Amino acid sequence: MQSKNMNHSIKMCGPSITQHEKNIILKMMDDGWDSYQYVEEFEERFAKWHDRRFCLMTPCCTHAIHLGLIALGINIGDEVIVPETTWTGSVAPITYTGARPVFCDVEKDNWCLSSDTINTQITSKTKAVIAVDIYGFMPDYMKLEKLCAENNIVIIEDAAEALGSSLRGIRAGKFGLFSVHSFHRTKTITTGEGGALLTDDENFYKRCKFLRDHGRSAEQPYLILEATTKYMPSNLMGAMACAQLDRINELISIKQAIRDRYLSNFEGQDFDFTLTSDNTNFVNGCWATTLVIENEAFNSSSTIKNLAFKGIPLRPFFRPLSSMPAYTNYKNKSNNSNSDWLFKKGITLPSHYELDNNTIDYISDHLLKEIVS
Numbered sequence: 001m002q003s004k005n006m007n008h009s010i011k012m013c014g015p016s017i018t019q020h021e022k023n024i025i026l027k028m029m030d031d032g033w034d035s036y037q038y039v040e041e042f043e044e045r046f047a048k049w050h051d052r053r054f055c056l057m058t059p060c061c062t063h064a065i066h067l068g069l070i071a072l073g074i075n076i077g078d079e080v081i082v083p084e085t086t087w088t089g090s091v092a093p094i095t096y097t098g099a100r101p102v103f104c105d106v107e108k109d110n111w112c113l114s115s116d117t118i119n120t121q122i123t124s125k126t127k128a129v130i131a132v133d134i135y136g137f138m139p140d141y142m143k144l145e146k147l148c149a150e151n152n153i154v155i156i157e158d159a160a161e162a163l164g165s166s167l168r169g170i171r172a173g174k175f176g177l178f179s180v181h182s183f184h185r186t187k188t189i190t191t192g193e194g195g196a197l198l199t200d201d202e203n204f205y206k207r208c209k210f211l212r213d214h215g216r217s218a219e220q221p222y223l224i225l226e227a228t229t230k231y232m233p234s235n236l237m238g239a240m241a242c243a244q245l246d247r248i249n250e251l252i253s254i255k256q257a258i259r260d261r262y263l264s265n266f267e268g269q270d271f272d273f274t275l276t277s278d279n280t281n282f283v284n285g286c287w288a289t290t291l292v293i294e295n296e297a298f299n300s301s302s303t304i305k306n307l308a309f310k311g312i313p314l315r316p317f318f319r320p321l322s323s324m325p326a327y328t329n330y331k332n333k334s335n336n337s338n339s340d341w342l343f344k345k346g347i348t349l350p351s352h353y354e355l356d357n358n359t360i361d362y363i364s365d366h367l368l369k370e371i372v373s
């Protein structure tokens with residue numbers, strides 16, 4: 001690996017915008033203000049891409065989760081199991097309903113919850129589990145489905161970070177009663193802010209659709225049947241989503257190529273690590289290349305500081321949610337030590353579409369000096 005000095009700023013994550021997106025947005029400006037035509041086109045195509053029957057676009061993924069939870073009737077007194085290692089967007093919507101998030105640990109190897117880690121948290125109040133495909137990794141959904149079916153618990157798949165991942169040939173976003181994606185400005189496809197809910201269940205879809213738009217009567221649109229949320233996306237978001245979806249395979253390939261370059265730089269070096277990689281059953285969509293370094297001495301926070309001096313932005317691994325002020329009231333007695341360990345040992349590397357090999361090598365060089373020094 002031979003890297004040159006960098007004299008431009010390195011970006012962490014961000015969109016890939018081409019003339020194609022601009023053309024479609026301009027077209028929408030001319031013909032798109034009186035309908036949800038682009039939203040509906042995107043929903044149909046995005047559902048099909050996932051082999052799902054139905055899709056609803058939302059203003060963000062957090063709203064998609066909330067919409068699904070209220071459609072399920074999750075309420076005060078209910079419990080929903082969630083992994084410690086995730087972003088607040090997976091968990092905050094549980095609190096909007098008055099239900100209690102119950103945190104469980106994740107596995108060290110794929111950073112996701114498992115049937116073993118949720119098993120001890122199941123009570124008579126457990127209504128659902130939100131399984132998060134963290135950094136594109138996926139839990140063993142086949143085992144989760146068995147355990148949840150035995151206990152009458154609904155599975156929700158949070159695939160916000162897993163566009164392009166697949167488990168045994170099944171795409172992330174196909175699991176659970178419903179699944180969600182995020183189109184936040186940092187994600188693999190983006191509409192600035194944005195999200196989607198996917199499901200195969202027609203009644204559930206109809207309920208979500210009703211709750212997404214003010215609880216209107218289907219026959220009389222100005223008759224309101226329930227005072228509900230309004231989580232409609234704009235047609236402008238829909239147009240952007242269609243344009244990005246046209247490029248979905250190209251965009252996932254770029255993300256995977258970034259991961260491959262990092263991986264080839266770290267392979268054969270004298271330290272143990274897990275990276276957002278593939279295995280025989282699993283392909284990672286590589287939204288953001290993330291690395292867990294197993295060396296005893298490695299400390300992510302000092303590495304993040306040291307590399308910032310070299311102009312290299314690194315993101316910390318997800319901090320266990322119940323250790324943060326917002327969630328201390330929900331801290332439970334279980335010892336979620338894997339989540340704590342991952343936070344100390346994990347870092348997310350720059351994964352912007354504009355990264356070239358030379359820049360990836362520069363980042364890798366500096367990181368390796370930190371790890372093996």
Ligand SMILES: Cc1ncc(COP(=O)(O)O)c(C=O)c1O
Nearest residue numbers: 060061062087089090160182184
């Ligand atoms: C795992 C996960 N779930 C949910 C969200 C929330 O997504 P949004 O910002 O679109 O609401 C994110 C966003 O980063 C996420 O990473």
